[in-house]
Protein backbone atom coordinates (compact mmCIF):
# COMPACT_ATOMS: atom_id res chain seq x y z
CA UNK A 606 0.00 0.00 0.00
CA UNK A 607 1.44 3.33 -1.06
CA UNK A 608 0.21 6.69 0.14
CA UNK A 609 -0.80 9.23 -2.45
CA UNK A 610 2.18 11.55 -1.97
CA UNK A 611 4.64 8.67 -2.26
CA UNK A 612 2.90 7.57 -5.44
CA UNK A 613 3.00 11.04 -6.98
CA UNK A 614 6.65 11.51 -6.07
CA UNK A 615 7.72 7.94 -6.77
CA UNK A 616 6.13 7.13 -10.13
CA UNK A 617 8.44 7.28 -13.12
CA UNK A 618 8.09 6.18 -16.72
CA UNK A 619 9.67 2.77 -17.24
CA UNK A 620 11.27 1.83 -20.52
CA UNK A 621 12.72 -1.53 -19.49
CA UNK A 622 10.39 -4.30 -18.35
CA UNK A 623 11.01 -7.81 -17.05
CA UNK A 624 9.90 -9.92 -20.01
CA UNK A 625 9.57 -13.02 -17.80
CA UNK A 626 6.91 -11.41 -15.63
CA UNK A 627 3.34 -12.40 -16.43
CA UNK A 628 0.15 -11.07 -14.85
CA UNK A 629 -3.02 -13.07 -14.34
CA UNK A 630 -6.37 -11.84 -15.60
CA UNK A 631 -7.36 -11.32 -11.96
CA UNK A 632 -4.36 -9.03 -11.38
CA UNK A 633 -5.09 -7.10 -14.59
CA UNK A 634 -8.76 -6.85 -13.66
CA UNK A 635 -7.83 -5.41 -10.26
CA UNK A 636 -5.94 -2.61 -12.01
CA UNK A 637 -8.98 -2.04 -14.25
CA UNK A 638 -11.25 -1.96 -11.20
CA UNK A 639 -9.08 0.73 -9.61
CA UNK A 640 -8.93 2.67 -12.88
CA UNK A 641 -12.70 2.48 -13.05
CA UNK A 642 -12.90 4.96 -10.16
CA UNK A 643 -11.66 7.71 -12.51
CA UNK A 644 -14.00 10.70 -12.64
CA UNK A 645 -15.44 11.86 -15.96
CA UNK A 646 -17.58 14.78 -17.06
CA UNK A 647 -21.24 14.05 -16.15
CA UNK A 648 -19.96 10.60 -15.09
CA UNK A 649 -20.22 9.64 -18.77
CA UNK A 650 -17.38 7.09 -18.39
CA UNK A 651 -16.45 7.50 -22.04
CA UNK A 652 -13.35 5.34 -21.98
CA UNK A 653 -12.39 1.69 -21.68
CA UNK A 654 -9.28 -0.47 -21.55
CA UNK A 655 -8.10 -3.22 -23.86
CA UNK A 656 -5.54 -5.36 -22.01
CA UNK A 657 -2.98 -6.85 -24.39
CA UNK A 658 -1.24 -9.64 -22.49
CA UNK A 659 -0.76 -12.64 -24.78
CA UNK A 660 2.48 -13.14 -26.73
CA UNK A 661 0.93 -12.98 -30.20
CA UNK A 662 -1.23 -9.94 -29.43
CA UNK A 663 1.74 -8.20 -27.80
CA UNK A 664 3.82 -8.80 -30.92
CA UNK A 665 1.11 -7.31 -33.15
CA UNK A 666 0.63 -4.30 -30.85
CA UNK A 667 4.39 -3.79 -30.69
CA UNK A 668 4.50 -3.61 -34.49
CA UNK A 669 1.72 -1.00 -34.38
CA UNK A 670 3.72 0.94 -31.75
CA UNK A 671 6.78 1.46 -33.92
CA UNK A 672 8.39 -1.62 -32.35
CA UNK A 673 8.78 -0.04 -28.92
CA UNK A 674 10.31 -2.97 -26.98
CA UNK A 675 8.29 -2.32 -23.82
CA UNK A 676 5.09 -3.39 -25.58
CA UNK A 677 6.57 -6.83 -26.13
CA UNK A 678 8.31 -7.07 -22.75
CA UNK A 679 5.75 -5.67 -20.29
CA UNK A 680 3.36 -8.14 -18.67
CA UNK A 681 0.48 -6.16 -20.13
CA UNK A 682 0.00 -3.11 -22.29
CA UNK A 683 -3.34 -1.38 -21.93
CA UNK A 684 -4.84 0.42 -24.87
CA UNK A 685 -6.76 3.30 -23.28
CA UNK A 686 -9.71 3.91 -25.55
CA UNK A 687 -11.83 7.06 -25.61
CA UNK A 688 -15.38 7.14 -26.91
CA UNK A 689 -16.73 10.02 -29.00
CA UNK A 690 -20.30 10.96 -28.11
CA UNK A 691 -20.16 9.08 -24.83
CA UNK A 692 -22.77 11.39 -23.34
CA UNK A 693 -25.39 9.47 -25.35
CA UNK A 694 -24.84 6.53 -22.98
CA UNK A 695 -25.81 8.61 -19.95
CA UNK A 696 -29.47 7.50 -19.71
CA UNK A 697 -28.29 3.90 -19.28
CA UNK A 698 -25.34 4.79 -17.07
CA UNK A 699 -27.25 7.07 -14.71
CA UNK A 700 -30.43 4.97 -14.47
CA UNK A 701 -29.08 2.89 -11.55
CA UNK A 702 -28.85 6.13 -9.55
CA UNK A 703 -32.50 6.88 -10.34
CA UNK A 704 -33.56 3.31 -9.57
CA UNK A 705 -31.53 3.31 -6.36
CA UNK A 706 -33.15 6.49 -5.14
CA UNK A 707 -29.96 8.57 -5.19
CA UNK A 708 -31.59 11.08 -7.55
CA UNK A 709 -35.20 11.79 -8.50
CA UNK A 710 -36.70 11.94 -12.00
CA UNK A 711 -36.23 15.72 -12.23
CA UNK A 712 -32.52 15.44 -11.39
CA UNK A 713 -32.17 12.55 -13.85
CA UNK A 714 -33.85 14.52 -16.66
CA UNK A 715 -31.82 17.63 -15.82
CA UNK A 716 -28.57 15.65 -15.83
CA UNK A 717 -29.25 14.15 -19.26
CA UNK A 718 -30.59 17.43 -20.61
CA UNK A 719 -27.54 19.41 -19.53
CA UNK A 720 -25.18 16.86 -21.06
CA UNK A 721 -27.09 16.81 -24.34
CA UNK A 722 -27.06 20.60 -24.39
CA UNK A 723 -23.33 20.64 -23.86
CA UNK A 724 -22.26 17.97 -26.36
CA UNK A 725 -24.94 17.41 -29.03
CA UNK A 726 -23.74 18.46 -32.48
CA UNK A 727 -20.27 19.44 -31.23
CA UNK A 728 -17.98 16.87 -32.83
CA UNK A 729 -14.68 18.43 -31.77
CA UNK A 730 -15.86 18.88 -28.19
CA UNK A 731 -17.02 15.26 -28.03
CA UNK A 732 -13.60 14.16 -29.27
CA UNK A 733 -11.89 16.43 -26.76
CA UNK A 734 -13.98 14.83 -24.00
CA UNK A 735 -13.00 11.33 -25.14
CA UNK A 736 -9.33 12.26 -24.95
CA UNK A 737 -9.78 14.11 -21.66
CA UNK A 738 -11.53 11.17 -19.99
CA UNK A 739 -9.15 8.53 -21.36
CA UNK A 740 -6.19 10.63 -20.22
CA UNK A 741 -7.63 10.87 -16.72
CA UNK A 742 -8.09 7.10 -16.71
CA UNK A 743 -4.53 6.59 -17.96
CA UNK A 744 -3.15 8.54 -15.01
CA UNK A 745 -5.29 6.59 -12.54
CA UNK A 746 -4.02 3.37 -14.11
CA UNK A 747 -0.39 4.42 -13.72
CA UNK A 748 -0.91 5.22 -10.05
CA UNK A 749 -2.82 1.97 -9.51
CA UNK A 750 0.13 0.09 -11.01
CA UNK A 751 2.53 2.01 -8.81
CA UNK A 752 0.46 1.16 -5.76
CA UNK A 753 0.76 -2.51 -6.67
CA UNK A 754 4.56 -2.23 -6.78
CA UNK A 755 4.62 -2.27 -10.57
CA UNK A 756 6.01 0.21 -13.06
CA UNK A 757 4.32 1.76 -16.07
CA UNK A 758 5.15 3.53 -19.30
CA UNK A 759 2.72 5.73 -21.20
CA UNK A 760 3.03 5.81 -24.99
CA UNK A 761 1.67 8.00 -27.74
CA UNK A 762 4.20 6.51 -30.16
CA UNK A 763 1.86 4.27 -32.17
CA UNK A 764 -0.06 4.20 -35.43
CA UNK A 765 -3.67 4.96 -34.40
CA UNK A 766 -5.19 3.21 -37.44
CA UNK A 767 -3.15 0.06 -36.82
CA UNK A 768 -4.01 0.00 -33.10
CA UNK A 769 -7.70 0.60 -33.88
CA UNK A 770 -7.66 -2.31 -36.32
CA UNK A 771 -5.79 -4.59 -33.91
CA UNK A 772 -8.25 -3.84 -31.08
CA UNK A 773 -11.27 -3.83 -33.41
CA UNK A 774 -12.31 -0.42 -32.12
CA UNK A 775 -15.68 0.94 -33.19
CA UNK A 776 -15.88 3.97 -35.49
CA UNK A 777 -16.64 6.22 -32.50
CA UNK A 778 -13.63 5.02 -30.51
CA UNK A 779 -10.10 6.49 -30.41
CA UNK A 780 -6.93 4.79 -29.16
CA UNK A 781 -5.80 7.60 -26.88
CA UNK A 782 -2.75 6.13 -25.18
CA UNK A 783 -0.90 2.88 -24.54
CA UNK A 784 0.18 2.11 -20.97
CA UNK A 785 2.70 -0.69 -20.48
CA UNK A 786 2.60 -2.21 -16.98
CA UNK A 787 4.80 -4.80 -15.35
CA UNK A 788 7.91 -5.39 -13.29
CA UNK A 789 10.97 -3.30 -14.10
CA UNK A 790 14.16 -4.61 -15.66
CA UNK A 791 17.45 -2.86 -14.87
CA UNK A 792 18.39 0.37 -16.59
CA UNK A 793 15.32 2.56 -16.16
CA UNK A 794 15.90 6.26 -15.80
CA UNK A 795 15.03 8.10 -12.60
CA UNK A 796 12.36 10.77 -12.62
CA UNK A 797 13.15 13.43 -15.21
CA UNK A 798 13.50 17.00 -14.12
CA UNK A 799 10.46 19.23 -14.01
CA UNK A 800 10.02 22.94 -14.44
CA UNK A 801 10.24 25.10 -11.34
CA UNK A 802 6.89 25.16 -9.60
CA UNK A 803 6.74 28.93 -10.09
CA UNK A 804 6.54 28.23 -13.82
CA UNK A 805 3.51 25.98 -13.53
CA UNK A 806 1.29 27.95 -11.17
CA UNK A 807 0.11 31.51 -11.26
CA UNK A 808 -2.41 33.22 -9.06
CA UNK A 809 -5.45 35.21 -9.99
CA UNK A 810 -5.32 38.97 -9.65
CA UNK A 811 -7.87 40.68 -7.39
Ligand SMILES: Cc1cc2nc3c(=O)[nH]c(=O)nc-3n(C[C@H](O)[C@H](O)[C@H](O)COP(=O)(O)O)c2cc1C
Nearest residue numbers: 616617618619620759760761762763782795796797
Ligand atom coordinates in the same frame (compact mmCIF):
# COMPACT_ATOMS: atom_id res chain seq x y z
C1 LIG B 1 0.95 11.07 -23.19
C2 LIG B 1 2.32 10.49 -23.06
C3 LIG B 1 2.90 9.86 -24.15
C4 LIG B 1 4.17 9.28 -24.06
N1 LIG B 1 4.67 8.57 -25.12
C5 LIG B 1 5.81 7.88 -24.96
C6 LIG B 1 6.26 6.99 -25.98
O1 LIG B 1 5.60 6.76 -26.99
N2 LIG B 1 7.43 6.34 -25.78
C7 LIG B 1 8.17 6.51 -24.65
O2 LIG B 1 9.22 5.88 -24.53
N3 LIG B 1 7.77 7.35 -23.67
C8 LIG B 1 6.60 8.02 -23.80
N4 LIG B 1 6.12 8.81 -22.76
C9 LIG B 1 6.92 8.94 -21.51
C10 LIG B 1 7.47 10.36 -21.33
O3 LIG B 1 8.58 10.56 -22.13
C11 LIG B 1 7.76 10.55 -19.83
O4 LIG B 1 6.56 10.49 -19.09
C12 LIG B 1 8.43 11.89 -19.56
O5 LIG B 1 9.68 11.94 -20.16
C13 LIG B 1 8.58 12.15 -18.08
O6 LIG B 1 9.23 11.05 -17.47
P1 LIG B 1 8.77 10.53 -16.05
O7 LIG B 1 7.35 10.02 -16.24
O8 LIG B 1 9.70 9.38 -15.72
O9 LIG B 1 8.87 11.63 -15.11
C14 LIG B 1 4.90 9.38 -22.84
C15 LIG B 1 4.30 10.03 -21.76
C16 LIG B 1 3.03 10.57 -21.85
C17 LIG B 1 2.41 11.21 -20.63
